[in-house]
Amino acid sequence: MKTMPDTNTIEFPKPAPDLAPALGTGGYRLSGTQGPTSARTARPVVRGSTALAPIEIDKLYPADKGYVSDLIAALGVLADAISLLEQARVAARNKEAITADRYWQRFQTLLPRLFMHRKIGDGYGAVINALHFACINQHGAPLSFEQLTTVWRVIKELRSAPVTSFEQALKYVQELEDCRLQVYPATISELIEEQEDE
Amino acid sequence: MNKAYVETTVLTNVLLKPGSQKEAAAKSALSRYEETLLPVYSIKEFKLGPLDRYSYFHDKLVQTRSLAHTFAALNSLNPVKDARKKSTSLEVLEAAARLESARPRTLRPDSLADQEMADRYRFALASLIILSWRKRRKVTTRTIQDLECYTEAEPKIGKDGFFDLTPKECAHDRHCCLWAEMKLDKNKTLLTAMRNAIPETSQGYEDKNRRKVLKHLINTPKLPLDREQCRRLGDAVFAFFCPQDAVILTTNLRDHQRLAGAIGKRAEKP
Numbered sequence: 001m002k003t004m005p006d007t008n009t010i011e012f013p014k015p016a017p018d019l020a021p022a023l024g025t026g027g028y029r030l031s032g033t034q035g036p037t038s039a040r041t042a043r044p045v046v047r048g049s050t051a052l053a054p055i056e057i058d059k060l061y062p063a064d065k066g067y068v069s070d071l072i073a074a075l076g077v078l079a080d081a082i083s084l085l086e087q088a089r090v091a092a093r094n095k096e097a098i099t100a101d102r103y104w105q106r107f108q109t110l111l112p113r114l115f116m117h118r119k120i121g122d123g124y125g126a127v128i129n130a131l132h133f134a135c136i137n138q139h140g141a142p143l144s145f146e147q148l149t150t151v152w153r154v155i156k157e158l159r160s161a162p163v164t165s166f167e168q169a170l171k172y173v174q175e176l177e178d179c180r181l182q183v184y185p186a187t188i189s190e191l192i193e194e195q196e197d198e
Numbered sequence: 199m200n201k202a203y204v205e206t207t208v209l210t211n212v213l214l215k216p217g218s219q220k221e222a223a224a225k226s227a228l229s230r231y232e233e234t235l236l237p238v239y240s241i242k243e244f245k246l247g248p249l250d251r252y253s254y255f256h257d258k259l260v261q262t263r264s265l266a267h268t269f270a271a272l273n274s275l276n277p278v279k280d281a282r283k284k285s286t287s288l289e290v291l292e293a294a295a296r297l298e299s300a301r302p303r304t305l306r307p308d309s310l311a312d313q314e315m316a317d318r319y320r321f322a323l324a325s326l327i328i329l330s331w332r333k334r335r336k337v338t339t340r341t342i343q344d345l346e347c348y349t350e351a352e353p354k355i356g357k358d359g360f361f362d363l364t365p366k367e368c369a370h371d372r373h374c375c376l377w378a379e380m381k382l383d384k385n386k387t388l389l390t391a392m393r394n395a396i397p398e399t400s401q402g403y404e405d406k407n408r409r410k411v412l413k414h415l416i417n418t419p420k421l422p423l424d425r426e427q428c429r430r431l432g433d434a435v436f437a438f439f440c441p442q443d444a445v446i447l448t449t450n451l452r453d454h455q456r457l458a459g460a461i462g463k464r465a466e467k468p
Binding site: 115118122125126129130132133136166169170174175177182183184185186188189 | 214215216217220221314317318319321322323324325326328329355362
């Protein structure tokens, strides 16, 4: 038997695929750094009596709309970053160490811009931040082919899902560490040194 | 076979001081031994002390969203501390976090740069705290002497952004699991030797408490220890439970050598 269309069904616009990557658990955000989840339209389908249920105002009109422009801007910069890292890898594979390092240097200059878009989410911020400190701790030393490949892959994955969970970000950070990149500020132990003295 | 019994300070240097000379020294020391043993008591102290302080720093950054205010808040907890040193470390932290910075400068509270620094250290601390915890049992060749009354739960970040490190101590509804071994008659001489190794005149808070708990174990062995007493035993636990054929690896040689030496064991610095 053919069922009648449910006239009480309201289809809300679905988010664009590239704006709705899986948001895992385990992440956290500060106010003002909310990701797109909070800004998506409320429930995709409202049926029957629930159709009259009020939709929370903050879901219809999210407090922070800034993430969309951050996301769009970051996607562009991430694309540039991937391109530079690809060229760095090609050069490194061809034993053109200076050329590879030049591309790596240019990649580094993108990191402050990428960090500016950390409103996208704390997972995104943690990965970009880890790369930032990895660059500082290299003290100008060029990356190996293996290291370039790891950074390239992490950035590629980040671009495919910029609203990544903090748990996923930790996996990326661990991968960067595993390829011998020092992803934490070397001075972080200053925090505890003073405690030990006391 | 040479064996090291890894104390909390060495575990901390390996896990929480990435890129530092202390980390390098600790790792180098561990590599000198054929077998390295990590007692779970070290893990418990690691979480209760250093990891807790790191998470407090992280949470303060979450609360203030300012590196400058976070430092001010931490300084206010201990105002007698050398203010110049604290100010210097703030500058060092800021300089280290900036690619373009050639020399340290003062952060203006609540400026965009201050917020950025706060976020940088917040992200770094959050990653470090969780990942260091996950690596704790990979630092040594073996982890030994599990504590029945202690649960090793991973630090979590709540929806409010603050860390939750519970449980940091042993369960309070049961006796200290170390007590069963320490109270035995055959161990009375060891306990007495350790107590005598702590100068009676010592004004140190830890020394006084440790002596008190050792005295309790010597004089009233049938009275179980509670978790507070177990925590106060601290360094004495390492001396007591370190296998006879192992050496205690610690950066706090002064306190550990005194206790270990009293019962025929040794402590070494990385």
